Every structure is written in C-alpha cells, then in structure tokens.
Amino acid sequence: MRQSRLFLTTLREVPADAEVISHQLMLRAGLMRQLTSGVYELLPLGWRVLYKIEQIVREEMDRAGAQEVLLPTIQPLELWERSGRSEDYGPLMFRLTDRHERAMVLGPTHEEVITSLVQQEIHSYRQLPVILYQIQTKFRDEPRPRAGLLRGREFRMKDAYSFDLDEAGLDRSYRAMFEAYCRIFDRIGVRYRAVDADPGAIGGEGGTHEFMVLSDAGEDTIAGCTSCDYAANIEKAAGQALPRADATATPAPQTVPTPGTRTIEDLVRVLNVDAGQIIKVVVYVADGQPVAACLRGDHEVNEVKLKNHLGVRTLELATPEQVLQWTGKPVGFVGPQCGLRVVFDRDIWSVTDGVVASDTPDAHDIHVVPGRDFPVGETADIRNVREGDACPKCGGSLRFYRGIEVGHVFKLGTKYSKVFGAVYQDENGQERTIIMGCYGLGTTRVIQAVIEQCHDADGIIWPMAIAPYHVHIVPVNTADPAQQQTAEALYEQLRSRGVEVLLDDRDERPGVKFKDADLIGLPLRITVGRKAGDGVVELKERATGQVSELTLEQAVAQIVERVNPSR
RNA sequence: CGGAAUGUAGCUCAGGUUGGUAGAGCGCACGGUUCGGGACCGUGAGGUCGCAGGUUCGAGUCCUGUCAUUCCGACCA
Numbered sequence: 001m002r003q004s005r006l007f008l009t010t011l012r013e014v015p016a017d018a019e020v021i022s023h024q025l026m027l028r029a030g031l032m033r034q035l036t037s038g039v040y041e042l043l044p045l046g047w048r049v050l051y052k053i054e055q056i057v058r059e060e061m062d063r064a065g066a067q068e069v070l071l072p073t074i075q076p077l078e079l080w081e082r083s084g085r086s087e088d089y090g091p092l093m094f095r096l097t098d099r100h101e102r103a104m105v106l107g108p109t110h111e112e113v114i115t116s117l118v119q120q121e122i123h124s125y126r127q128l129p130v131i132l133y134q135i136q137t138k139f140r141d142e143p144r145p146r147a148g149l150l151r152g153r154e155f156r157m158k159d160a161y162s163f164d165l166d167e168a169g170l171d172r173s174y175r176a177m178f179e180a181y182c183r184i185f186d187r188i189g190v191r192y193r194a195v196d197a198d199p200g201a202i203g204g205e206g207g208t209h210e211f212m213v214l215s216d217a218g219e220d221t222i223a224g225c226t227s228c229d230y231a232a233n234i235e236k237a238a239g240q241a242l243p244r245a246d247a248t249a250t251p252a253p254q255t256v257p258t259p260g261t262r263t264i265e266d267l268v269r270v271l272n273v274d275a276g277q278i279i280k281v282v283v284y285v286a287d288g289q290p291v292a293a294c295l296r297g298d299h300e301v302n303e304v305k306l307k308n309h310l311g312v313r314t315l316e317l318a319t320p321e322q323v324l325q326w327t328g329k330p331v332g333f334v335g336p337q338c339g340l341r342v343v344f345d346r347d348i349w350s351v352t353d354g355v356v357a358s359d360t361p362d363a364h365d366i367h368v369v370p371g372r373d374f375p376v377g378e379t380a381d382i383r384n385v386r387e388g389d390a391c392p393k394c395g396g397s398l399r400f401y402r403g404i405e406v407g408h409v410f411k412l413g414t415k416y417s418k419v420f421g422a423v424y425q426d427e428n429g430q431e432r433t434i435i436m437g438c439y440g441l442g443t444t445r446v447i448q449a450v451i452e453q454c455h456d457a458d459g460i461i462w463p464m465a466i467a468p469y470h471v472h473i474v475p476v477n478t479a480d481p482a483q484q485q486t487a488e489a490l491y492e493q494l495r496s497r498g499v500e501v502l503l504d505d506r507d508e509r510p511g512v513k514f515k516d517a518d519l520i521g522l523p524l525r526i527t528v529g530r531k532a533g534d535g536v537v538e539l540k541e542r543a544t545g546q547v548s549e550l551t552l553e554q555a556v557a558q559i560v561e562r563v564n565p566s567r
Numbered sequence: 568c569g570g571a572a573u574g575u576a577g578c579u580c581a582g583g584u585u586g587g588u589a590g591a592g593c594g595c596a597c598g599g600u601u602c603g604g605g606a607c608c609g610u611g612a613g614g615u616c617g618c619a620g621g622u623u624c625g626a627g628u629c630c631u632g633u634c635a636u637u638c639c640g641a642c643c644a
Contacts, residue, residue, distance in 0.1 A: 009577090
C-alpha cells in the first residue's frame with residue numbers, strides 16, 4: 001500500500017478524551033475514531049489488525065473442530081424472557097420495537113439464539129458432539145463505557161458453544177477450547193494468564209477460566225501466587241483459612257459507649273483497636289429476603305461468593321432504612337445476634353479479642369470471642385482474599401495484579417438446554433438434555449490489550465502476526481531518483497514474495513516520516529537513504545531499535561524470513 | 568444511578584472573574600527556501616463559541632434549562 005493513498009491521518013497531540021495509553025495510541029496512530037460514547041469506527045489500519053486477529057481465531061477454532069456460523073444481531077425479547085435473562089441483563093440490553101410493536105433486542109450475547117437453534121436441529125446422539133462459533137458484533141449498553149475498545153457498547157466478539165452428550169464430552173470440548181485459546185494468544189503474541197473465575201451473569205455449573213492480559217489498565221483484579229502457578233479472579237480467589245486462634249486468655253466482655261461510630265475507621269479511632277479485631281455485620285437483600293454477613297472489620301465481603309453460597313439470583317446491599325426496620329438498629333450498630341439469618345466468614349475464628357455492636361444502644365462490646373460470647377452458625381468463605389493471604393494450592397503468598405479479560409471459557413451444563421428443551425435421544429431411545437459449554441473471546445478488546453502491552457514512548461510495537469502491515473519502507477528523500485527507484489523495487493519484490501508492505505511515498509520531511517513510522521509501529525522498517533545509490537538500505541526492528549545495513553537482496557531475504565519463519 | 572470536569576477552527580487549547588462584533592500553536596491550501604528524527608519564511612481558507620431560553624442597547628463571557636463527552640464512585644455498616 002502506498003501511504004500517500006492510505007486513508008490515514010495520525011495525530012501529533014494526545015486526544016483530550018483518551019486517558020489510557022492504548023486508547024490514545026489507537027487514535028493517534030489512526031486505527032480508529034470515536035462516533036459516540038463507547039462506539040468506534042475502525043479505519044483501514046485498525047480493521048486490518050482486527051481482521052488478522054479474527055483470522056487467527058478462525059483458524060484455531062476450525063483446527064479444534066468448531067464450525068463457523070453467523071447468528072442474528074436482532075433477537076426477539078421473548079427469547080430472553082424464556083431464559084429469564086431479560087431481567088438479569090435489564091438495562092444492559094439495547095431494546096427496540098419493530099413496526100408490529102414487537103419487542104426486540106440487539107444481541108448482547110447469543111446463548112439463547114444458539115440454544116433454540118440447536119433445539120430445533122439436534123435430536124439424536126448421532127449428531128453430537130458439535131461446537132459452533134461465530135464472530136459478531138455485540139451490543140451492551142454499558143453503564144460506563146471506558147478506555148476506547150476496552151469497554152465499548154458495540155464491540156466484536158467470537159463466541160463458541162459446545163453441545164455434548166455428557167459431562168465427559170463437555171470436559172473434552174472444554175479442554176479443546178482452552179487449548180485453542182492458548183494457541184490463539186500465543187500466535188497473536190500477547191502475554192496472558194488463564195485464571196480461575198466465577199461464571200457470573202451467564203451462569204452455569206462447573207469450571208470456568210478467564211484469559212487475562214496483565215495490564216494496569218485492566219478492570220479486573222487477579223490474585224496470583226508468587227511461588228506457584230495459581231491465579232484466580234478476585235471474585236473467585238480463595239485463600240487458605242486463617243488459623244483458629246487461642247482465646248482462652250481473653251477477659252470477659254465489657255460494654256463501652258461508642259456513639260456515632262458508623263464505620264470501622266471510627267471504631268478503630270475511638271476504641272484504639274485493630275480493624276482486624278472488629279466483627280462487623282453487613283446486611284443484604286438476597287432475592288428479597290434479609291441476610292446478614294458477619295466478618296472481620298478488615299475483610300471485605302465478596303458478594304459473588306456470598307451469592308453463590310446462598311444460591312440466590314440477586315444480592316444487593318440493604319438500605320439504611322431496611323437495616324433499621326429489620327434489626328431495629330441503625331447502620332453501624334448491628335451485631336451477629338441481630339435475629340436475621342447470618343452467614344459467618346470462616347475467618348471469624350481468627351478473632352481472639354473482638355469488638356461487636358452491643359445490645360445497648362450507641363455502644364460496642366469489647367473482649368468478645370466468637371463462639372464463646374455469641375454463637376457462630378452458618379459459616380463459609382465469603383470474603384475477598386487479601387495480598388499476603390496463603391495460596392490455596394501451595395501455601396505461598398498471594399499478590400494482586402490488574403488484568404484485561406480477553407477470553408472466558410466456561411461449562412454451562414444444562415442451564416440453557418433445559419429451558420429451551422434442547423434434548424436428544426440416546427442409543428436406548430432415552431431423552432437426555434444436551435450439556436453445553438460456552439467460550440467467548442473479545443476480538444476488538446484484544447487489539448487494545450495488545451497495544452497496552454506492546455508500546456513505547458514513540459508509539460505502538462506490533463507483534464508480526466497481527467501488524468497491519470509487515471514492513472514500512474521509508475525513502476528519506478523522494479526527490480532523489482536513486483532512493484525512489486530503490487524503494488519502488490523493494491516494494492515490488494517484497495510484495496511478490498507475499499510480504500505486506502506500506503510504502504511511505506509521501507513528499508514529507510524525514511523526521512515526519514520516522515515519527516509516523518514509530519507511531520504506527522510496523523515491526524520492520526526499511527530506510528532507503530543516501531546509500532541507496534550503492535544498493536544499500538537500512539533494516540530497523542521496531543521493538544529493539546536494532547539497525548543493520550544490508551544489500552537489497554539481503555534485506556528481502558531477511559524480511560521474508562522474519563515475516564514467515566516457517567516458509 | 569451518584570459525584571466531578573469539560574464543551575470555542577480538523578487537533579491541543581487561550582479568551583470568560585472585568586459583557587462591546589473571535590484568538591494562538593499545530594494541521595490544511597498556495598508560493599518559495601529546505602530535506603536522516605514532527606523545518607523555516609510569506610500568503611490564505613477555515614468557527615451557528617454544544618443546543619434552547621432568559622437578562623441586556625449589546626452575551627463566547629452573566630442566569631436558567633438541556634444535551635453531549637470524559638473521569639471517579641456505585642454504597643463494607
């Protein structure tokens with residue numbers, strides 16, 4: 001491609017609306033432009049990158065035995081009412097009405113559609129297993145779009161769905177997809193980590209892993225072990241239970257006045273105790289019913305864990321009014337003996353000399369011991385791990401990282417197939433429910449995740465596999481016939497060898513061209529300069545800055561080798 | 568949903584407190600000099616000052632409303 005003809009404008013200055021570096025570079029390097037909040041246009045360079053990513057995804061999906069389909073964007077709301085997820089997704093769905101006043105939605109995902117399709121088409125065990133996938137635009141009216149493609153309202157995603165006879169089949173499909181994902185991210189050239197995760201809104205039964213690109217721009221917190229390979233999303237991460245401490249020396253409880261202490265911090269200050277000694281009670285509404293969580297003051301409730309433990313659909317914090325109504329106490333003065341169903345965090349046992357809200361108004365009891373001074377009933381791990389907690393696998397120390405979720409694989413089980421009646425007859429004529437898995441991969445998000453990881457002060461540094469072009473040819477002075485001819489000759493030779501070349505044939509000053517080349521970040525650059533007349537050019541590697549002077553033949557040979565080492 | 572900031576030329580921003588007919592740098596067009604890391608000189612094009620209403624002789628500037636964009640937060644008792 002001749003750059004003089006390319007639909008590309010780079011930006012010298014950082015766009016005011018972009019905060020995150022990868023977002024800035026997407027705009028500055030002319031990969032995309034914003035249309036409206038969370039919605040972007042991909043320009044030729046950006047589209048080429050996305051295309052390559054999706055091509056790699058296709059190849060690996062096909063290799064793993066999955067078959068590509070294309071499913072509708074527009075879906076009847078009724079489908080979502082059947083699965084019950086109309087409510088779960090709620091305002092996250094873009095809704096529209098057709099001319100017959102029928103309620104429709106723009107698909108935020110496709111479990112409903114694919115399951116109803118499979119329900120119609122699959123009836124016999126002979127037709128299973130099957131894995132279907134598609135690459136499609138998805139729509140989610142996010143409460144807060146952010147950071148360009150990292151969280152958009154319209155974005156591209158590959159989603160695959162597996163349909164199996166039984167659990168063993170699901171395990172095979174899951175493993176095949178997991179391995180395909182590893183190959184995909186390896187081929188793309190991004191550093192990633194597969195972490196244990198919670199199934200979240202999509203729901204389901206059984207294992208699930210998220211593929212995370214480690215980056216401070218990420219929205220997820222990952223707890224990783226510093227001595228083994230354990231890694232999990234904070235929503236899922238479980239540490240080892242803290243040791244149950246010896247409290248035999250703790251004196252008898254004593255009530256002290258603590259008016260106006262609404263928070264743990266207040267108590268720490270007023271009573272001069274550690275936050276870890278305080279035993280707090282947090283009141284929730286779980287499917288409409290009050291439930292209290294009781295844990296140490298320095299621990300945080302993990303709402304995902306609590307929700308899973310309770311087996312409820314919705315879980316939200318109670319309002320102060322609800323707390324008062326149900327417990328007769330204001331927020332901050334509710335103790336474990338509040339009369340509500342209380343779930344204790346298992347690490348409550350690590351408290352030896354605790355503080356709890358007293359029965360006396362505006363007071364707390366000190367020198368309290370769990371089990372001795374109040375009964376500890378229903379107990380579970382319902383808190384977030386903290387840095388330094390013991391790794392569940394090896395006992396090592398957990399550390400936190402930020403990550404961008406680029407892929408998610410999970411075992412759905414029969415959640416959707418049951419609702420949609422996706423069943424088959426086995427060899428005995430018995431009707432059985434199909435077992436499903438689902439496997440998402442955010443292709444547009446990957447573009448930015450890669451940039452987040454692959455850039456320097458001058459611009460993007462594309463991995464070869466997804467670079468918009470392989471090589472950037474920069475003639476320093478287009479007015480010099482020798483340089484001009486050399487650049488053209490290289491351009492033709494490389495293209496005839498299957499190399500994707502961007503030729504900067506613009507009549508610009510060298511500085512401008514070099515700056516643009518660094519910003520755009522093609523992996524290799526050929527500078528055609530003064531020595532062109534002697535048949536010598538420079539080959540520069542974007543990632544390392546390494547420069548070598550080569551003859552044209554050497555340059556072509558090296559580039560062909562670098563672009564496609566296997567050839 | 569709550570909080571904050573911002574909306575003036577293609578981009579980055581001044582101007583606003585003190586109301587008086589619109590600015591800079593970069594980019595763009597043309598001419599010239601330059602040509603290995605975002606050149607220089609000259610000329611020029613380009614703006615319903617987000618939108619609506621109000622105050623005023625007069626509003627980019629003051630008031631009210633509204634829309635948009637970005638950031639932070641979304642409740643830990």
